[in-house]
Amino acid sequence: MSHCLNPSCNFQNPETSPKLNFCQECGSKLKIGDRYRALRILGQGGFGRTFIGIDEALPSCPTCVIKQFFPADLTSAVKAAELFHQEAIRLDDLGKHPQIPTLFAHLELDGKQYLIQEFIDGQDLLRELQEQGNFSEAKIRMLLGDLLPILQFIHERNVIHRDIKPENIIRRRFPSTSGSIAAGSHVLVDFGAAKYVSTAAIMETGTRIGSAVYVAPEQVRGKSIFASDIYSLGVTCIHLLTNVSPFELMDMDGNWVWRDFLANTSISRGLGEVLDRMVLAAPSQRYQTAQAVLNDLKNANSSNYQVYVPRLAKSVKRSAIAKTNITPISVPKPPIQAIAPQLSQFSFETATVKINRIGVGKLAKTLLQINTKQKIGRSYFETLGNIQGKPISLEMVFIPAGKLQIGSPISESDRTKEESPRHIVNIPAFFMSRFPITQRQWKVLMDNNPAIFIGNGDRPVESVSWDDVQSFCQQIVERTGKPYRLPSESEWEYACRAGTLTPFCFGETIMANLANYNAASPYLYAPQALSSTITTEVGSYPANAFGLHDMHGNVWEWCEDIWHDDYDLLPKDGSAWTQGSDRSCRVIRGGSWRDPAHYCRSAKRSRNAANQGDRTTGFRLAVTLIS
The missing domain is CATH 3.90.1580.10 (paralog of FGE (formylglycine-generating enzyme))
Structure with a gap:
């Protein structure tokens, strides 16, 4: 079957032999560059849609990912088009890394831009978290062992990803076609927010793009640096460890209290201190390179480190300060309005509506599924x-x-x-x-x-x-x-x-x-x-x-x-x-x-x-x- 690329149509054309070249509903072209055909929508956001597709120019018709630039908010269309074009440029260079999707083509059809890139058969880490629950220390160490070399690779090429989060990390189901990357390895995707930097522009404003919950403080202020990616990766790790939104893992003074949400998960003190330094608010006190994080992770494997047992937030903060030799900066507080009482935890159930489309064309049915979560x-x-x-x-x-x-x-x-x-x-x-x-x-x-x-x-x-x-x-x-x-x-x-x-x-x-x-x-x-x-x-x-x-x-x-x-x-x-x-x-x-x-x-x-x-x-x- 072929999914119509016209956003105003979206008709799911049934399978035919030979393959259709035009949509049966609106007459729009179904192939991009006379070779790439969209099969179904993977997802969509403010800048466009993503499809699963196939490359019909090759005998095996291999699967690919088709990204269509179609901004929902026309006021940001110019900026979005620039980011889309930059993603093609970045992927053309960075896609040579086996854990970054390869760019196959950058094309235009009916006034819309398309990126065609390698399909990674796997599951993103947010979905894995939702299905399997909190990550263990072993899984976090494997994640860091995979992602940090990728960050080192892109940073050496003066690129900041700027949008590292669980959704943008995919765990492979199968080895890479070359056999160089094993099943279970992680792949970093979505370089649409990536920014090329130079020495003169490294602190340039206007680089805020990213998911707010994972973004470093300096990036919020419009000044992304290489250490901003390290911060986002650290926040991603504590989200996966706790299964709690990072927004909820800080106290009212902005101090991380993520250990309070580990539930039954125990982690080594060494890994905890590495994560603490990755997510420090002050960029100068954070790790400056991915290699430095890797070095400390290796040292943290020493038998001198003991398994960390969650403690009260105050003792956690004193411990972290003592170990990293960081002197707290005295920041004047606003005038006191009232003192917050002691907070207690409560458990609640939330829900998400998942939309499933079954069938094609006018006979298609939509089924709604409610997924709940504690x-x-x-x-x-x-x-x-x-x-x-x-x-x-x-x-x-x-x-x-x-x-x-x-x-x-x-x-x-x-x-x-x-x-x-x-x-x-x-x-x-x-x-x-x-x-x-x-x-x-x-x-x-x-x-x-x-x-x-x-x-x-x-x-x-x-x-x-x-x-x-x-x-x-x-x-x-x-x-x-x-x-x-x-x-x-x-x-x-x-x-x-x-x-x-x-x-x-x-x-x-x-x-x-x-x-x-x-x-x-x-x-x-x-x-x-x-x-x-x-x-x-x-x-x-x-x-x-x-x-x-x-x-x-x-x-x-x-x-x-x-x-x-x-x-x-x-x-x-x-x-x-x-x-x-x-x-x-x-x-x-x-x-x-x-x-x-x-x-x-x-x-x-x-x-x-x-x-x-x-x-x-x-x-x-x-x-x-x-x-």
Whole structure:
């Protein structure tokens, strides 16, 4: 079969003999350069799509990978085209390494660029982590033994990869065709973000591209260096060891506490100290070359090193400082607002919707599969008071600092112009309530229950205005001494997405068993279900990757921001936008029980009068605390 290359068609042409040269649905050419044919989509992102294909110019029709440049966001098309062209140049040189995919061709068809490269039969490490769980020390050592020589190779050629992460590392299922690389060896892929550097340009700005969760601090500031790749590889290793997002492996001061998340995994002190040095924030204190890391790994095999047993975070940090002879740099802290209480771990289940296409053409069917996963979060409990002798508390979840590309891409179904222009917002660490504020929590502070859907007290409070919520915040501030508040709109979307770029935190679509919304109006491939007529108890559905429940549906949630028709002047520091426009109109996010699925998207925005409450609108709290 042949997959149409026209993004507006995407028809899966059935197998024929002889092979078709044009799509039966739209008439577009099916072969690139009269030899390469796309069979099926492997994946897609902001810059284009990737296909599994074959080379029909050779008798064996060997498998290949076809990368199609097709940017979803036209505002970044020029930059994307430049990166695509640079990837071809880099691969042409670097592909001579047996653990870097070989570039076969760089072609153009119907105004679109294509890269044809070697197909690596294997599985990326993120998928391996999801299927097999935490990596052992032996697997991490094997990974470092494979990847560090590759980094040394590309760095010697003045190339920085800039996007090292589990998804871009593939473990081979079979030996290479030459037999020089064994089955089980690792291959580094995706050089689209790679940058050629010179002595004069090594600290040049404008090199931020990469996956935020793995990116070195200097790369975030636009200054990639060779040690940035070493940092990303180190973060990749601790992610694979812990099976926890790196965003969750730092404390509020930015110190790595990854050992606290090792669960039952034990590692040698030597490997732990090598990883510690790979992920140091200061580039000058980090390893400068891949060879230096390899040398220390070899020395760490000495019998003088003992197996490391996880300890408390404070003792870990003192140990790491003593071993590496690093003097902590004294950085002035911002004025103390309130001291964070002791955090405890909690376990939660999150879900991902996987879309499977079966069949071809108009007879094709789409099947949705929900994959669940157990994760660990950190939170604290705030006692609000007592009702009939029973303590009522509020659980606040730690949300790590990070970057958010707020809004939606133009390719997202049902997006609106209010969700643009997209730009990067820096989000400092904060806490957000794990659930929407419940009727029980409202009553213990306000001594009333304005909700329409009265339950056992664990349904979200609704029918509260923005002004009402400000009174609630004032009450909890006076009771606890902590600066509780509504989240900013940027904080809300960042917390909702929990590191995802898809329309929903669960993936490309949402289903009736993942959130409370009007499932009679589904999104994309989701099946139609019954419409909802009432709120549900908080926490009735899976959490997102941060451990937050009900971010999609149930009730709309008030934000601190004044409503504006776009993001043009939205603060880039994550704070609420409270200047300009009409102060009597405030932002609400998340959709509700009675809304169609597309209203519940992570990027969807709406508004309400600040003095108006209705049965679809509630809220949750945020707070910034200093440790």
